[in-house]
Amino acid sequence: xxxxxxxxxxxxxxxxGLGKISSFVLMLIMLFLCYEVVMRYFFNSPxxxxxxxxxxxxxxxxxxxxxxxxxxxxxxxxxxxxxRFPARxxxxxxxxxxxxxxxxxxxxxxxxxxxxxxxFKINQHSYTVWGPPLGPVKLFVPVAAVLFILQALAGICxxxxxxxxxxxx
Amino acid sequence: xxxxxxVLLMFLALVVLFVLGTPVAFALGTVxxxxxxxxxxxxxxxxxxxxxxxxMSGEVLIAIPLFIMxxxxxxxxxxxxxxxxxxxxxxxxMPGGLAVGTVLVCVVIAAxxxxxxxxxxxxxxxALPAMLSRNYKKEIAIGCISGGGALGFLIPPSxxxxxxxxxxxxxxxxxxxxxILPGLLLASLYIIYIIIRSFVQPGICPAxxxxxxxxxxxxxxxxxGLFLPFLLIFSxxxxxxxxxxxxxxxxxxxxxxxxxxxxxxxxxxxxxxxSSLYRTARLGSMVLxxxxxxxxxxxxxxxxxxxxxxxxxxxxxxxxxxxxxxAMMVSLFFLGxxxxxxxxxxxxxxxxxxxxxxxxxxxxxxxxxxxxxxxxAYLTPPFGFVLFYMKGVVPEGITMGDIYRSVGPFIxxxxxGLIIVMFFPQISLWLPSLMG
Numbered sequence: 001x002x003x004x005x006x007x008x009x010x011x012x013x014x015x016x017g018l019g020k021i022s023s024f025v026l027m028l029i030m031l032f033l034c035y036e037v038v039m040r041y042f043f044n045s046p047x048x049x050x051x052x053x054x055x056x057x058x059x060x061x062x063x064x065x066x067x068x069x070x071x072x073x074x075x076x077x078x079x080x081x082x083x084r085f086p087a088r089x090x091x092x093x094x095x096x097x098x099x100x101x102x103x104x105x106x107x108x109x110x111x112x113x114x115x116x117x118x119x120f121k122i123n124q125h126s127y128t129v130w131g132p133p134l135g136p137v138k139l140f141v142p143v144a145a146v147l148f149i150l151q152a153l154a155g156i157c158x159x160x161x162x163x164x165x166x167x168x169x
Numbered sequence: 170x171x172x173x174x175x176v177l178l179m180f181l182a183l184v185v186l187f188v189l190g191t192p193v194a195f196a197l198g199t200v201x202x203x204x205x206x207x208x209x210x211x212x213x214x215x216x217x218x219x220x221x222x223x224x225m226s227g228e229v230l231i232a233i234p235l236f237i238m239x240x241x242x243x244x245x246x247x248x249x250x251x252x253x254x255x256x257x258x259x260x261x262x263m264p265g266g267l268a269v270g271t272v273l274v275c276v277v278i279a280a281x282x283x284x285x286x287x288x289x290x291x292x293x294x295x296a297l298p299a300m301l302s303r304n305y306k307k308e309i310a311i312g313c314i315s316g317g318g319a320l321g322f323l324i325p326p327s328x329x330x331x332x333x334x335x336x337x338x339x340x341x342x343x344x345x346x347x348x349i350l351p352g353l354l355l356a357s358l359y360i361i362y363i364i365i366r367s368f369v370q371p372g373i374c375p376a377x378x379x380x381x382x383x384x385x386x387x388x389x390x391x392x393x394g395l396f397l398p399f400l401l402i403f404s405x406x407x408x409x410x411x412x413x414x415x416x417x418x419x420x421x422x423x424x425x426x427x428x429x430x431x432x433x434x435x436x437x438x439x440x441x442x443x444s445s446l447y448r449t450a451r452l453g454s455m456v457l458x459x460x461x462x463x464x465x466x467x468x469x470x471x472x473x474x475x476x477x478x479x480x481x482x483x484x485x486x487x488x489x490x491x492x493x494x495x496a497m498m499v500s501l502f503f504l505g506x507x508x509x510x511x512x513x514x515x516x517x518x519x520x521x522x523x524x525x526x527x528x529x530x531x532x533x534x535x536x537x538x539x540x541x542x543x544x545x546a547y548l549t550p551p552f553g554f555v556l557f558y559m560k561g562v563v564p565e566g567i568t569m570g571d572i573y574r575s576v577g578p579f580i581x582x583x584x585x586g587l588i589i590v591m592f593f594p595q596i597s598l599w600l601p602s603l604m605g
Contacts, residue, residue, distance in 0.1 A: 141218060
């Protein structure tokens with residue numbers, strides 16, 4: 001029981017921390033893009049790397065902020081009926097919802113992981129002038145999936161604990 | 170299985186998951202995955218990682234969090250206070266002037282930000298107490314802020330338009346241009362309504378007393394409040410329309426300018442900066458994960474060729490294309506009562522837009538009609554974002570019932586605006602046509 005609570009706290013604070021830190025990546029992306037505009041219009045020398053690098057940073061940003069949102073239960077849902085459920089039924093619904101999410105995350109991990117391994121194996125590079133390797137960037141998809149999976153498991157544990165504590169109150 | 174049956178099953182599964190409170194993003198994703206595996210075969214899953222990766226690292230969608238950030242910084246910038254002071258001094262002496270001015274400020278804010286929350290919340294905090302203390306009736310005061318706030322995603326820039334463009338392939342720049350005149354049309358309808366009401370029922374929005382009016386000197390001094398907003402509008406929309414920057418680059422320039430503006434007002438503390446980045450990340454990531462989750466769902470829909478199947482039925486039955494369009498709009502309106510614009514875009518556009526196109530309508534025009542329709546969705550009870558934002562900022566003593574009553578006339582005005590743009594497509598298509 002105690003261990004379970006600890007698991008929930010650790011996963012939660014990890015995703016919160018990662019999410020908050022990666023929120024700042026947006027500033028980096030903003031600066032990249034502004035640099036590109038300045039270079040193109042004032043120095044007439046557009047870069048070959050800004051757009052791609054911004055995209056990769058964006059993938060990182062999304063991969064680490066998504067699980068944080070799951071922790072905060074802020075992925076939008078149509079809660080017009082849900083909010084009228086009795087408390088205990090709501091916990092059951094939560095568990096089902098997390099299982100549904102888990103299905104998506106596990107498949108995302110599986111297909112994303114295979115795609116990443118493939119990119120590393122053939123040393124895949126992007127077809128642009130800059131041509132950066134894609135393996136390290138494709139790593140973000142399975143990493144996001146793992147963080148999501150952990151957070152969903154923590155969410156399920158939390159709902160189960162609350163469910164068991166419920167009648168005692 | 171027939172495609173219609175498959176789609177019905179998919180929607181049934183979605184409804185069940187939505188009712189259980191499953192996050193929209195992952196409900197779409199899982200339903201999509203299950204149907205990919207059962208209908209198209211597990212081998213088809215291979216296309217998914219490419220699509221997910223392309224979407225996550227795609228340049229276009231970066232504009233979404235950056236536009237959100239501009240909005241969340243603007244709350245803190247004091248720009249809205251300056252603009253409200255301006256309209257207070259210039260329009261206060263006219264009956265209904267503050268309400269008219271509130272709509273105008275909302276238009277300016279809408280031209281800077283891409284979301285509805287920013288204008289609704291800031292004007293709710295600034296203009297609402299000012300109007301109520303000047304004995305404006307609460308229906309008008311709340312209504313004009315709600316209606317004006319919803320303009321946020323019709324007048325460019327607009328996060329909803331970017332999402333629509335990314336799903337349909339319509340150019341973002343053209344969508345932005347297409348929203349300008351319909352947005353001004355709606356704002357004019359609101360203003361005309363307010364002026365007529367305040368003349369027909371004197372006393373519901375009284376002019377401010379003579380001794381509280383500003384002198385001409387004060388009036389002209391207040392004009393400086395326009396400088397920063399227009400600088401921001403230029404740095405965002407100007408750069409796009411003059412072809413200096415892509416929408417994504419413009420959003421970056423605008424975000425940097427917004428940081429500068431907040432700094433100029435001396436309000437840029439670490440706390441303001443980091444909390445607006447957190448808010449941005451949460452809202453932006455939510456939108457993006459819905460788009461990612463929807464990839465699996467739309468893969469199935471697209472593979473079924475349902476739109477062409479339905480178009481054949483429509484043509485063989487001899488249905489008038491306009492009947493189909495009106496039916497779509499009615500269905501969107503009802504979906505809007507229980508859902509938010511994003512899930513509605515995600516589940517309807519893969520089916521509706523191909524039908525619209527094959528019936529000979531312009532998907533750009535449909536996109537604007539869609540957004541006009543979603544304006545109503547934001548105001549229609551029981552589920553309307555603007556209503557919730559308003560409830561968060563109204564002073565004590567104003568109930569949800571008051572808010573519901575006050576938005577009624579504005580929903581009717583929005584419907585009138587939608588009908589006008591339906592009958593005169595040029596209102597939305599003229600500006601984009603100039604871009605070629």
